[in-house]
Amino acid sequence: MRDLIRIMGVARHLWPYYLTIVVTSLAVAGTNLLTPLIIKMATDIVVGGAGGQNVDLSPVVWLAVALLGAEVANTVLTNVGGYVGDVMTVRLRSTLSDRYYAKLLSLPQRYFDNELTGTVINRLTRSITEITNFLNVFANNFFQMVLTLLASLAITAFYSWPIAVLLAVIYPLFMWLTTITSARWQRLEAEKNREFDIAGGRFAEVIGQIRVVKSFVQERRELDVFGNRYRTTIQTTRTQSRFWHLMDIARRGVLNLIFFGIFAVIFTQTAKGAFTVGVMVLLIQLVNLARQPVFAMSFIVDASQKAMAGSRDYFAVMAEPSEREELPPVPAAAAHTDGSAGVDFKSVCFGYEGGGNVLCDVTFSIAPGERVAIVGESGGGKTTLVSLLLGLYAPDSGMISIDGASLDDLSLDGVRSRVGVVFQDPSLFSGTIRENIAYGAPEATPEQVIEAAHSANAHGFIERFAAGYDSEIGERGIKLSGGQKQRIAVARAILKNAPILILDEATSSLDSKSERLVQQGLDRLMAGRTTLIIAHRLSTISSVDRIVTIKDGRVDEIGTPDELAATGGIYAELLSLQASATKKDRKRLHQFDILA
Numbered sequence: 001m002r003d004l005i006r007i008m009g010v011a012r013h014l015w016p017y018y019l020t021i022v023v024t025s026l027a028v029a030g031t032n033l034l035t036p037l038i039i040k041m042a043t044d045i046v047v048g049g050a051g052g053q054n055v056d057l058s059p060v061v062w063l064a065v066a067l068l069g070a071e072v073a074n075t076v077l078t079n080v081g082g083y084v085g086d087v088m089t090v091r092l093r094s095t096l097s098d099r100y101y102a103k104l105l106s107l108p109q110r111y112f113d114n115e116l117t118g119t120v121i122n123r124l125t126r127s128i129t130e131i132t133n134f135l136n137v138f139a140n141n142f143f144q145m146v147l148t149l150l151a152s153l154a155i156t157a158f159y160s161w162p163i164a165v166l167l168a169v170i171y172p173l174f175m176w177l178t179t180i181t182s183a184r185w186q187r188l189e190a191e192k193n194r195e196f197d198i199a200g201g202r203f204a205e206v207i208g209q210i211r212v213v214k215s216f217v218q219e220r221r222e223l224d225v226f227g228n229r230y231r232t233t234i235q236t237t238r239t240q241s242r243f244w245h246l247m248d249i250a251r252r253g254v255l256n257l258i259f260f261g262i263f264a265v266i267f268t269q270t271a272k273g274a275f276t277v278g279v280m281v282l283l284i285q286l287v288n289l290a291r292q293p294v295f296a297m298s299f300i301v302d303a304s305q306k307a308m309a310g311s312r313d314y315f316a317v318m319a320e321p322s323e324r325e326e327l328p329p330v331p332a333a334a335a336h337t338d339g340s341a342g343v344d345f346k347s348v349c350f351g352y353e354g355g356g357n358v359l360c361d362v363t364f365s366i367a368p369g370e371r372v373a374i375v376g377e378s379g380g381g382k383t384t385l386v387s388l389l390l391g392l393y394a395p396d397s398g399m400i401s402i403d404g405a406s407l408d409d410l411s412l413d414g415v416r417s418r419v420g421v422v423f424q425d426p427s428l429f430s431g432t433i434r435e436n437i438a439y440g441a442p443e444a445t446p447e448q449v450i451e452a453a454h455s456a457n458a459h460g461f462i463e464r465f466a467a468g469y470d471s472e473i474g475e476r477g478i479k480l481s482g483g484q485k486q487r488i489a490v491a492r493a494i495l496k497n498a499p500i501l502i503l504d505e506a507t508s509s510l511d512s513k514s515e516r517l518v519q520q521g522l523d524r525l526m527a528g529r530t531t532l533i534i535a536h537r538l539s540t541i542s543s544v545d546r547i548v549t550i551k552d553g554r555v556d557e558i559g560t561p562d563e564l565a566a567t568g569g570i571y572a573e574l575l576s577l578q579a580s581a582t583k584k585d586r587k588r589l590h591q592f593d594i595l596a
């Protein structure tokens with residue numbers, strides 16, 4: 001319940017909608033109450049002046065007109081309320097979705113390491129649908145329900161207090177029976193949602209990598225796994241629904257008994273002459289009117305149960321701690337005039353959640369404009385080093401700084417906007433080539449985009465597409481070859497124009513021809529920038545200013561390629577392995593992600 005109140009708080013700004021809905025629903029309730037009163041008056045007139053020749057018909061005609069008026073007003077008001085309700089729902093939906101998306105975008109990388117995309121999307125859709133649905137049902141029914149109830153109770157009490165008491169008893173009883181149903185119902189609902197979310201997560205992953213699924217001929221198995229999740233929910237739903245409906249039979253049974261009592265009183269009292277026929281007609285209508293809120297109430301309770309389950313998921317995500325709060329951007333004084341910047345790692349230790357240390361006591365620095373290669377075994381923590389520099393994870397101890405300013409004192413946006421990265425996986429988006437190249441610089445002119453593509457050796461192949469820069473490349477760039485994708489990624493990094501550049505095995509998934517083309521692009525990209533290179537070719541590594549070798553999570557050696565070639569360390573070993581032609585030595589090279 002607290003969560004539902006929080007939701008109302010989140011959507012506070014929608015108060016004009018709430019107010020309009022409350023006012024119209026109260027007016028609807030008012031017109032509902034007019035009908036029985038008018039019919040009572042007509043009944044009394046008709047019964048009183050039964051069937052004479054010269055009866056004045058005008059009062060009953062006017063009452064019929066009044067009835068028409070009440071019903072037309074009712075129709076109009078209901079539809080106005082419905083319209084406002086629709087708009088409120090969609091605005092609420094938009095607010096809740098925006099906040100959820102904003103929250104997700106602000107969560108640290110750690111969160112996404114443990115969540116499937118589809119699960120996150122599934123949860124969002126369900127929570128928000130159920131929350132908005134509840135608010136819509138609530139706004140449209142609750143106030144109307146309360147007013148109808150109070151008014152019919154008051155009018156009934158005026159004529160007969162026993163009937164009023166019987167009517168009044170229904171509500172708490174019904175509420176109580178519904179509430180005891182709720183706990184079990186919700187537990188089962190949460191169970192179902194867990195299955196839906198897992199199935200949805202796998203679904204999105206499978207569709208996203210459909211090529212792999214097809215190539216391994218695993219469609220049937222994926223379908224089975226998916227189907228099994230849903231089949232589990234069928235059983236849960238059976239249990240849940242059986243329980244709900246048995247409880248509903250009990251609730252309605254109680255209701256039927258009470259209504260039996262009410263009608264028994266009305267009929268006997270009228271027969272005894274205590275009520276006029278008009279009063280009897282009025283009471284029957286009021287009792288029927290008071291029956292509606294009971295059902296509205298179960299409707300509301302039902303929607304609120306779903307909404308409570310949904311909002312719990314919603315607020316669980318909203319309660320996740322975001323990446324640290326934004327700090328002022330990098331001080332202008334810290335930026336070098338030539339556009340490059342220095343990087344320092346000081347005694348950095350880091351391990352992923354639930355694992356041991358990946359890096360420990362890592363200390364090295366890169367001077368502005370310098371090119372440094374990181375060499376270490378596969379799984380040795382090279383990419384982790386990159387993630388730390390990007391601020392995707394925070395070191396457990398030690399300090400990373402850019403131009404002498406600690407990452408802790410810089411805004412994450414500031415850090416990331418100063419670092420350009422080309423990963424092994426180009427990670428493009430659906431859309432056009434132009435959009436992808438300009439992803440980090442949407443304000444770039446067409447000329448700048450072309451210039452970047454030229455530098456990245458991409459202009460040639462782009463021009464050969466019929467639509468050129470406006471060619472759609474499909475999800476993750478599926479319509480491009482690996483080398484083409486990577487050249488687009490290089491052009492994207494060129495246009496970002498960041499002073500620090502990281503190349504994390506940027507060419508390692510490419511064939512040698514594409515690699516040469518991409519490497520030329522990378523060479524142009526590196527010019528004048530501080531560069532951290534994790535390369536898979538020794539030739540690339542041998543051309544850097546200095547090499548940092550990592551062994552067992554620690555810095556082993558630092559020196560120029562010439563110096564390290566003579567020390568007998570990892571680099572020297574790699575050089576001798578490369579010179580050797582034995583199978584064993586080749587294998588050893590692969591452990592360093594190095595291509596011989």
Ligand SMILES: Nc1ncnc2c1ncn2[C@@H]1O[C@H](COP(=O)(O)OP(=O)(O)O)[C@@H](O)[C@H]1O
Pocket residue numbers: 113352353355358376377378379380381382383384385
């Ligand atoms: N997101 C992650 N969560 C948990 N462990 C990870 C994650 N990413 C990498 N690792 C682990 O950290 C170690 C270093 O990985 P990585 O930095 O990618 O190595 P490299 O790039 O040198 O090949 C590996 O043992 C890997 O299993």
Ligand SMILES: [Mg+2]
Pocket residue numbers: 382383384504
């Ligand atoms: Mg790596």
